[in-house]
């Protein structure tokens with residue numbers, strides 16, 4: 001049985017959960033806060049990071065969301081998420097990297113630091129200038145999502161792929177932490193509502209971070 005080490009607001013763990021859900025792979029969640037990681041978890045991942053997907057019977061330990069998702073693509077035939085020609089697969093991987101790296105560095109990472117880590121771990125107030133800059137950059141990323149879904153239907157092309165789930169995983173954390181101002185981003189909002197209403201997304205909408213309640217609209221699939 002797979003065990004996914006995660007914490008509720010880790011966007012990379014969310015991406016892995018979406019991939020597991022789409023492929024109907026069973027797993028148990030183990031909540032692990034990296035800032036509290038003990039010896040047992042560090043034996044699995046000395047870097048102390050989540051997500052980690054572990055099967056103790058098969059003695060398999062997978063680390064890093066993209067490595068995990070690629071492993072699932074290669075080992076589970078159901079519901080492939082990196083699909084099409086070599087060029088189409090390269091485009092999917094480009095966009096996965098864009099959301100995992102640039103979007104996370106610009107928005108999700110700083111927001112997690114300001115709104116989650118400062119509140120729960122460091123006991124500090126968020127820096128309003130950083131929050132404003134995150135919101136400015138969010139609008140730039142949403143402009144790009146508008147363009148992608150207007151021109152292609154889904155993020156990486158005509159079909160739903162891992163790029164959509166990578167983007168939606170990041171946005172779901174932003175939505176939990178701050179809410180998203182969707183005005184002027186009708187296309188991106190419509191796309192996100194469709195992803196949010198998929199069965200694979202339901203577990204994410206139920207997960208709560210201790211000490212940091214979700215805004216009311218967060219779990220509403222029509223919001």
Ligand SMILES: N[C@@H](CCC(=O)N[C@@H](CS)C(=O)NCC(=O)O)C(=O)O
Nearest residue numbers: 010011012034049050051064065066
């Ligand atoms: N590239 C990695 C990033 C994983 C990552 O940054 N995880 C964060 C939580 S969202 C973490 O564990 N941070 C703890 C640390 O860096 O010490 C992936 O895709 O899995």
